[in-house]
Amino acid sequence: MKDYINNIIKPKLQGDGGEIDFISYEDGTLTVLLQGECSKCLIVDRCLSWIESEVMRDMGESVKVVAQKKKPFFWDKD
């Protein structure tokens, strides 16, 4: 799962100025770190659902993707 996120999903998000890193995969919950443009995307949930469907298609596993967002200091105003 780590390789899949870092090698298959990551380049696609990087292409949009985003960044994703694998944190953990336990009990069907895939936790990822989102940075860059993803960290401030208002509709990132749509993207997380897409990742879930990609994982299902390619890995045959049903997962729940949970994102931790790390905004750079200049966007982290809230």
Place this chain on the structure above:
Amino acid sequence: MAHIKVVRRSMRPEEWTDLRFGWLKRYIYDEKFEIENLKVRDARQVAEMQYEYYPEGWRPLNKGDMYFTPDGTAFFETDVVVPEKLKGKELWFSLKTAAEIIVKVNGKYVGGVDPNRDRILLTPYIDSDFLHFEMEGYNRSKPDDERNPESLSVRGCRQIFEGAYLATINHTVLDLVYDLELLLDIAKSDLFNEDYRNFLNREINNALNLIDFDDLKNEDVASAKKYVDDVIFANDDYKGNGDVALIAHSHLDIAYYWRRIHSVQKNLRTILIQLRLMDRYPDFKYTHTQAYTYEMLEKYYPDVFEELKEKIANGQFEPVGAMYVEPDCNIPNAESLIRQFMYGQHYFREKFGKTIKNCWLPDVFGNSWILPQILKKSGVDYFVSNKMSTWNDTNRFPHNNFIWKGIDGSEVYACVPPTHFITWNMPSQIQENWEAYQDKNQGGQTMSMFGYGDGGSGCTEEMIEVMHRFNKLSIMPKIEHISGQEFLEKNLKDNKNLAKWDGELYLEMHRGTFTTKSQMKRYNRKLEYKLREAEIVSTLRHLKGAEYPHDEIRDIYKKLLINQFHDILPGSHITPVFRDAMADYKEFDERLDKILGTGEKYFNSLNFTRKHLTFIEDENGKSVRYGKQGNWVIPNLPPLSCGEISWRTYAGEWCEIGNKIVTPFYEIEFEYDGSIKSLYDKEADREWTNGEFNKLKLYKDNPGVYDAWDILPNYKDREVEVKIISPLKTIEKNSEVASFECILGTEKSTWKRMIRVFRQSRGIEVENIVDWNEKHVLAKAQFDCNVLTRKAVCDTSAGFIERDTHRNTTWQQARFEVCHHKWVDMAETDGGIAIINDSKYGVGLLENSMSLSLLRATVRPDVTSDIGHHEFSYMIYPHTEDFVKAEINNIAFEYNVPLGKADLTCENSFGELYMQTMKMSEKGNMIVIRLSEQNGRRGKIHLGGKVKLLNFLEDVIEETDTVEYKPFEIITIGIET
């Protein structure tokens, strides 16, 4: 006494107007027919015109479905029969989208839709009621500079499909919408007369009162439109002033938040949409830069390219810019900038029969002082930029229309418009431009560019429609829509009143771009010199009968130039752009190795004797540099010739290593971290240090949103501790060199410094091997010199520029970090210190201190920026006399040009000028030699026979046997073969 603030909760009259304006826009479409049988196929672009498709294949796409994927391209198809009720009517295609979609109907490119436009006129381009749609969309999660608030609201990788339609337009409604768009913009802008705005608010309300929005009738809308004509447009009681030229333009970053491969489609859409607007509006003229973008269109979309040629021929579509791409103008060397013009102009001549007279660089991050000469000798008399008037953080740049005088005295007409190069042509933006214009009395018109950029696809119907109404309004400045070149010739040419700016066009912002993405800068420097070497070697071989690799060299050069684009080489881009560039560099490196080949003897490609210590790789060598075995030798090779190099082991003792390191030149006291406590010069009998010298300094570097771009003046506020992991120790001492090594670091990074002192050189080299894993840290090497001076001298690659080291004025304060090329020097009249580098460009100068910028660690646009392995070197070079007599420039060339092998010799070395290029002409009939005066001297070269004097485009200017040159002049001669 308590104060109760009155808060208005009821609707203001202006809000009531806005509401009704929104309602009116709902009636723009008369009839709509939903296209229900669309299918979509998701893909990801992997190369120019190449895609990886998702395994799902084609699937139906219905309103409400999710479409587009991260970094995704989607293809759409459908067949539609025009319904009876729409037949014979003016037919439009409508699709509201956040993506950039190219639309092809029945095999013809009809236009595009994106966040800035949601409909395409079909009627003139279709001849059947059966419509086969093919569409290609690239999702723009990073819309158009974030300037259009409407496009911001739809950003994101996954979008919801809102439906596609065939439609007809209610032109009565649309006409009134455009009137109101224009008038409401004025009514809401503080830049216009308050009484006039009150008048507008009152009369717009009166016009809208003629419409019953519960039962909207066309005749009521027509009455409202007539009211606007009769009451508002007919009014001339309120006088505006100003004279503004409107230039249609779309800026296109070849790579930025997208890869270069995506700019092929961004460019197609931009050009296509402008062509379609030209079809509808014969007075509409549009400017487009970068020969590369035309080349891509010609290669992949020849049908559209043929249409483009027609519009260029009739004067509506105007190629501008003259260059191959819009490069960074700080870091590329003079020859690269010359090639931008040469390849660009050759393309424009070949395809359109035009030599472009202007250089058009609205978005670049400052402009080197060497540019005016390069422009003039490339057939360019005019320069257009923008950033210093709109982005300077300290001083207001004092001119908009002016003369720019270059380092060699060449002068070009320059226009730096007072407002941003991306506007949507609204009255408030035009008025703002006039208000900000500083040359009202002597500069003629002011330039206001309009059009969305970066795939926002330039001008819209709305921009042109409102423009056609400007002269109906007495409050507006006088408006003229003209081409870029028309503007320049009308207002700048022969204008004796223009002010003159003599110096670089320094941008007081984006100072970090000299340093960000260090690996790219290193490769770029290496390849610039390697291309030079390849051309010289190939030319000399050609003279001996070998074929000249024209196509191969041209291809590599052009791709290097693309990678010098102003959001590639400066480092302001996303991760995949960096990967693309590094893959390109590696490929160029290997291809150039093949061109260079090898020989039995060492070949000195420099046109002066190589007499300074050089590292020559040799697997049996005694020393190691950048991990490779070799020897430090003085080649003593005459200019442009080959020879054997032998090295003998020096038997004597030349270096004492104790508390002090004593060499033939110095007594040096090192600290454990490799910094130098004392550098006593035995020959000059003086101490060179006065504080921290060769000290590695790390600072917290938090510039804000423009992370990759900026270094702020407060960067020294917080220093990051550098720990000594392994203190300085001796690792090598042989007959030529003594080397010392220390390892420094932070919690996340290690920094190995190898410091070398030499038997036969005054240079002290510092090689840096860094594993860098920082965030928001700037690394510098600091040199506090025992030198009293108010100026430092920096290499520009084609001469030197003096820069103040004090902070008396705000202009000097703003230049706390500047760009240099191979060296920077700080000196008194009888000696000083040069810092020569192999890949660095940023330097800070303050009083007696130089700080060479080494590495940054930014997170936007690329979270991974600069993380990883770095290797680079610099050489501390104390010298007696001034930097010219000390031959610092030549030493820096020798430091940057590796000594390769080739059994070649050239008879003429062309005197004291630096031979920047020797190549076969593009036509293949001449040897082209480019010579650059770099020491600020005047002189004469006797060539021993008639040669052609050329411009940078390789046009013959005259024949001569003698060339007189002035300081910093670059001369090109052609010798027929």
